[in-house]
Every structure is written in structure tokens, then in C-alpha cells.
Amino acid sequence: MSERHDHPWWESGTVYQIYPRSFQDSDGxxxxxxAGIxxxxxxxxALGVDAIWLSPVFPSPMADFGYDVADxxxxxxxxxxxxAFDRLLAAVHARGLRLLLDxxxxxxxxxxPWFxxxxxxxxxxxxDWYIWRDPAADGGPPNNWISDFGGSAWEYDPASGQYYLHAFLRQQPDxxxxxxxxxxxxxDxxxxxxxxxxxxxxIDVLWHIVKADGFPDNPVNPYWRPGITxxxxxxxxxxxxxxEAxxxxxxxxxxxDAYGAEGRGRVLIGEIFLPNDRHARWYGTPERPQVHLPFNFQLIENAWDxxxxxxxVAAYEASLPAHGWPNWVIGxxxxxxxxxxxxxAQARVAAMLLLTLRGTPTLYQGDELGIGTVDIPPDRVRDPQELRQPxxxxxxxxxxxxxxxxxSPFAGFSTVEPWLPLNPDWPTRNVAAQKADPGSMLMLYRHLLALxxxxxxxxVGNFRLLDAADGVLAYERRHGGEVLRVALNLTARAITFDWVGDVLASTLDGAPEPGMLYANEGLIFKP
Known part of the structure; x- marks a missing residue:
């Protein structure tokens, strides 16, 4: 588990998120x-990642599938x-990987038991381990706060005559x-x-963990319209x-950091949805650092052009403090x-973007196969957010x-019907099939991670945006004497792009053409 390129592992490495309910069933x-993981x-x-992040596996009534922790x-x-956890942890470490918990x-x-x-x-x-408040003068909730899952963020407790706060489900008291x-x-x-x-x-919803003294009403959003959450x-x-958070x-x-002396640095990744200037504050200062990586979801939230x-990308890079290391997520x-x-086609371009921007990338299970739209029949919906706001x-x-x-039956995930439907094209879009296809999405991810x-x-190299034709995102990565360039065609048409050099990776089969980017083509080349 040595550090690469004189950077801590979490800067040079890649994180792979596993949603445990949906990775592998071992007990039918x-x-x-x-045990399935x-x-x-x-x-x-074999993908070439460095760490696994597990969504919650703690005891839970599963009202929100593990994000309601009972122990x-x-x-x-x-x-x-x-x-079983200790066996998994040992097996992860034996493969030179690291394990992060949610x-x-x-x-x-x-x-x-606390609640x-x-x-x-x-x-x-x-x-006082939870947030209890008396009713408002009219007997209603203490303020106007809304749960992220819809409805008031306050639940009345008739036995004590007070409300408790829940930013999410009522089964998840703050x-x-x-x-x-x-x-x-x-x-502890x-x-x-x-x-x-x-x-x-x-660290889940880290920016939520402290509320303003006095619990004033939140201001109305003038841009809200029906049809959004x-x-x-x-x-x-x-x-x-x-x-205070x-x-x-x-x-x-x-x-x-107190555990870093053991020779295996520990990392904190904070889930934080905020504008760049406020997001950057979660790095803290060199003298008093906060999380190593405040999660950056902008590749998910922005239009794909x-x-x-x-x-x-330019605004995010400019917002980072000198001691802050960037990170990227697409799923x-x-x-x-x-x-x-x-x-x-563009998901292949997105894979190249994710794995060549400056910063730590996080992959989500199944994206390495290019799993696309999966329609969930109404009688199979399990998500409480969808059930409350359909x-x-x-x-x-x-x-x-x-x-x-x-x-094999049920795509090798289980021996019985899984808790959620499989992707409809699973007989052809699966790990075994893509391992056998040199041009598959899986093999593209493996190649990019190996690079x-x-x-x-x-x-870990420096990053510089390059001028390019409309529809092309291009940038340079440089470390020591090594210079590499990335050119990504985010359109479904061929575009002239003045490039020449040795191609290290393409998102397409076939030989790239100097001076041209084919439709949906991404290239990494050495000029």
C-alpha cells in the first residue's frame, strides 16, 4: 500500500462505490x-481502483436502506x-485495496436506543441528544423547514408535547x-x-449536521416551481x-490524522452540496484541516456540453484553496x-473525462458496464423518496x-428474484460478456485506470485547459517532463481538431485520424 508519485494514496488513487444490497447475494x-462483496x-x-466505499452496512430498520442507523x-x-466484516476487510487489504465506510x-x-x-x-x-422543540404559537411545527423527502421536517410526539427534527424521513431523527x-x-x-x-x-450529508441557533424560518426560494422536489x-x-459544523x-x-502514523493514511470524504465558494471552506486551513475531499458532484449536476x-471545470479549479485537492464524481x-x-457513446467519453481530470475520481458500481436506463415498475418501487413524491x-x-x-439465472447476482429488477439488457450487458470483448466499456475503464x-x-499532474473548437473539451496534464493531452468530442458529429501525437487511449475502436475527432470520440495522446 505504498504511496504513488509522492502523493498520499487518496490523491493519486481512485475510489469505487459499492451499494452492498446490489453487488452480490451470497445467501439466496x-x-x-x-460475503458476496x-x-x-x-x-x-482487476479494474485498477485503489479503494472501496461501502454504503451503510450498520444495523437498520431499512426505512431508508441503511441511512437510518440503529447501531x-x-x-x-x-x-x-x-x-464477516473483518474477513472482508482482510481480503480487501490482501489485494492492496482500502476500505471506506459510509x-x-x-x-x-x-x-x-439513544432515540x-x-x-x-x-x-x-x-x-438533548436529539433536537426537540415546543410547538409554535398555533400548535404547529416550530418553523417552516421542509424535509428533503417532502413534508414538514418536524414530527409531533404526543406523549411529550414536543416536536423532533428530521431532515429526511420521520424515522430518521436529527x-x-x-x-x-x-x-x-x-x-467514539x-x-x-x-x-x-x-x-x-x-460522511453522509456532512453540511447538515448543525442547525442555526433559534431555528429561524428558512427563506422562500423565488425560483421554485411545481414539478421539482x-x-x-x-x-x-x-x-x-x-x-459550527x-x-x-x-x-x-x-x-x-491520529491514525495516519500507522503507515496507512486515513481519509475523510464529505458529502456536501454547495456553491464553489462555500464548498471550498470544507477543506479547512493548513493549520486546521477539515475533510480531505469535499465531494464534488458538478459532473452530475451540469448540462453535458x-x-x-x-x-x-475552470471555476471549480479556481475555487480550490492551495492545499485543497480536487475530486470528481459522475455517478x-x-x-x-x-x-x-x-x-x-458519451458515457465512454465521460469515463475518459472522469479518469483524466485533475483530482480523485469516484466510480459507481455498474457504470463500468455502461448500465443505462432501468425502468422500475410501480409495484417494484422501494425508494421512500419516490414513494413520498411520485x-x-x-x-x-x-x-x-x-x-x-x-x-446464469438472475445474472449471477442471486439464486432468487433480486430485491430490485436487473437492467433489461443483462443477458448481454454483464461482467463476463464485457471481459470477453476488448472493445467493451469494462475494458475501456480497465485501460484508462491502468494509464x-x-x-x-x-x-497527479498539473492541469491546463486548451483552446478547442465548439463541442470539444481539451486539456493538458503535465508532471515533470511528461506532457499528455486529452481531447473529448462531446457531440455526435465529427469535428476538426488540430492534434498530432502518439495515442495512448481512444474511446472508439479503429485508428484515430490526426486533425480530426470522430463523433463521440475521446483521445489521450502524447504530443
Whole structure:
């Protein structure tokens, strides 16, 4: 696990997200588990990534599929147990990979013993571990805050006559990070997993964890219109991104850094949806750093055209502090799949973009196969966000469908019907089929990841945008004496582009033509 190119592993490496419910079922219940992940580790290692991030595997009633945690220091029986986790961790490390867990600090399950105690009465020792408030003068919720899943962010508790706050489902009460005992307990939970050997955390909705004193109403969003998520009727000015949250992130970072002396640096990745200037603050300062990588979702959120992406990349790079390392994401368990958004041809271009921009890339399982649109029949919808706000296209099930491994029944994922439908083209779009096809999406990802490992310019080099014709995004990567260039045609037409050199990778089969980019063609070349 040595560091490459004199950079920490999390700068030169690549992260691969696994959604455990949908990776591999080992016990025939239709849901993936830890033993299944262990069974499929060779696929991950062969890709050429450096770390695995697991979506939550802690005990949970599964109201939000693991993001409602009932015990921060155990494994849900659906996925296995602590012994199964230890075996997986050892197997990950044996392959030279690292393992990151998904830490959920903003809220717990309403079935967590802490909340059960807190809810038992106003005099409970843990009452203040959660956020309780008296009703407003009219008896309604304390303020106008809206849950991210729709409806009021407050739930009335008749037994105590108060409301508790939940930024997401009512089954996910928000924790009170202003309470020192709660904060200490949560840091102890992180310490539990660090002591067990995990290599870091992806921290869920980190910018949510502290709320403004006094709980004032959030301002109305003048740009909201019907047909988009109800949450966006308001601007989350007072319910997110409070100054005190940065101090907590710095404490988390200090804890992670305390484990770095063991020779395997630990990383913190923060889930943060904010404009560039506020996003950059989550790096902290050199003297008091916060998360190593505040997740950057702009490749998911922006229109897929060269002019938009060029402007976005330049603005993001300019926003970074001198000590801040960039990162990029094109897919996740919450977002529409990249191939569904831009089509398979451009999904190949997107793979080259993701793996050649400056910064740490995060891949999402199945994107290396080019899985596209998966329609979820109404009777198979499982996502609580979609069930609460149907018809506006925010369902996340379409990105959480099981991995197709081969042509055996249920695509080799399970021996029974999986918990969500498979991609409809699984008999031809699966890992085994793409391993046998040199021109497949999987083999393109393998080739691009191998280039990142072999070429310091791609992994850690400097970055410079280049002038290019409309429809083309072009840039240069440089490290020491090595100079590489990337040219991406984001259109379905051929475009003249003045390039010449040795081609290291193309998104298309066949010989590239100097001075030309074919439709949907991306090139990495040495000028």
C-alpha cells in the first residue's frame, strides 16, 4: 500500500462505490451482503481502483436502506456480522485495496436506543441528544423547514408535547451535535471502526449536521416551481452549512490524522452540496484541516456540453484553496446513471473525462458496464423518496439495481428474484460478456485506470485547459517532463481538431485520424 508519485494514496488513487444490497447475494435472499462483496473482490481489483466505499452496512430498520442507523458499531444481520466484516476487510487489504465506510452523522434511526431513550420523556438523560422543540404559537411545527423527502421536517410526539427534527424521513431523527456527550459518542463510533482497520469514511450529508441557533424560518426560494422536489421551495439557509459544523469536521479530521502514523493514511470524504465558494471552506486551513475531499458532484449536476463543462471545470479549479485537492464524481446511488443521462457513446467519453481530470475520481458500481436506463415498475418501487413524491423523476431505485455478472439465472447476482429488477439488457450487458470483448466499456475503464497508474501526469499532474473548437473539451496534464493531452468530442458529429501525437487511449475502436475527432470520440495522446 505504498504511496504513488509522492502523493498520499487518496490523491493519486481512485475510489469505487459499492451499494452492498446490489453487488452480490451470497445467501439466496435476493439482497447483496458482505460475503458476496468478498466473493467479487477480484473484479474490483482487476479494474485498477485503489479503494472501496461501502454504503451503510450498520444495523437498520431499512426505512431508508441503511441511512437510518440503529447501531453505529455493529453490522446488520442482512449483510452478515462483525466477523464477516473483518474477513472482508482482510481480503480487501490482501489485494492492496482500502476500505471506506459510509458514516451517517446527521441522524440516526428512530429505533436507535439513544432515540428510544430520548423519546421516553422530557427528563431523559438523552433528551438533548436529539433536537426537540415546543410547538409554535398555533400548535404547529416550530418553523417552516421542509424535509428533503417532502413534508414538514418536524414530527409531533404526543406523549411529550414536543416536536423532533428530521431532515429526511420521520424515522430518521436529527442528532444534536451541539451536545458534547452526543458528539463524544459519535467520535467514539468513528474510533471503533478506525481501530478495526478501516481506511476512512465517506460522511453522509456532512453540511447538515448543525442547525442555526433559534431555528429561524428558512427563506422562500423565488425560483421554485411545481414539478421539482418540495424541499426546494425554501433555501436551506438556517438548516444547513452552519459555521459550527466546520469545527466538528476539523475534530473528525484530527481523529483520522491520529491514525495516519500507522503507515496507512486515513481519509475523510464529505458529502456536501454547495456553491464553489462555500464548498471550498470544507477543506479547512493548513493549520486546521477539515475533510480531505469535499465531494464534488458538478459532473452530475451540469448540462453535458463542452462549453458548460469547460466553464464549470475552470471555476471549480479556481475555487480550490492551495492545499485543497480536487475530486470528481459522475455517478452514485442517489443520481441517475451516466449512461442513462448521456447515452452509451458519451458515457465512454465521460469515463475518459472522469479518469483524466485533475483530482480523485469516484466510480459507481455498474457504470463500468455502461448500465443505462432501468425502468422500475410501480409495484417494484422501494425508494421512500419516490414513494413520498411520485411523478417528478427523483426515484433512486434506477441507480441501485443489482450488478449483472454473467448469463446464469438472475445474472449471477442471486439464486432468487433480486430485491430490485436487473437492467433489461443483462443477458448481454454483464461482467463476463464485457471481459470477453476488448472493445467493451469494462475494458475501456480497465485501460484508462491502468494509464492513471502508469502515468503520473494523469494521476497527479498539473492541469491546463486548451483552446478547442465548439463541442470539444481539451486539456493538458503535465508532471515533470511528461506532457499528455486529452481531447473529448462531446457531440455526435465529427469535428476538426488540430492534434498530432502518439495515442495512448481512444474511446472508439479503429485508428484515430490526426486533425480530426470522430463523433463521440475521446483521445489521450502524447504530443
Amino acid at each position: 435472499d435476493g439482497v447483496g451482503d458482505l 468478498e466473493r467479487r473482490l477480484d473484479h474490483v481489483a 453505529y458499531c455493529a453490522i446488520d444481520a442482512l449483510f452478515g456480522d462483525l466477523a 458514516f451517517v452523522p446527521n441522524h440516526s434511526s428512530d429505533q436507535h 428510544v431513550d430520548s423519546r421516553s420523556g422530557r427528563d431523559s438523560p438523552k433528551r 442528532l444534536n451535535w451541539r451536545n458534547p456527550a452526543l458528539k463524544a459518542a459519535m467520535l 463510533a468513528m474510533r471503533f471502526w478506525f481501530d478495526r482497520g478501516v481506511d476512512g469514511f465517506r 418540495e424541499r426546494d421551495r425554501l433555501i436551506q439557509q438556517h438548516s444547513t452549512d452552519q459555521p 466546520h469545527a466538528i469536521a476539523a475534530e473528525m479530521r484530527a481523529l483520522a 463542452a462549453a458548460t463543462l469547460r466553464t464549470m 452514485s446511488h442517489d443520481a441517475p446513471r451516466i449512461a442513462a443521462r448521456v447515452g452509451e 411523478g417528478i423523476g427523483i426515484g433512486r431505485d434506477r441507480s441501485r439495481t443489482p450488478m449483472p455478472w454473467d448469463t 492513471r497508474r502508469a502515468r503520473p501526469a494523469l494521476a
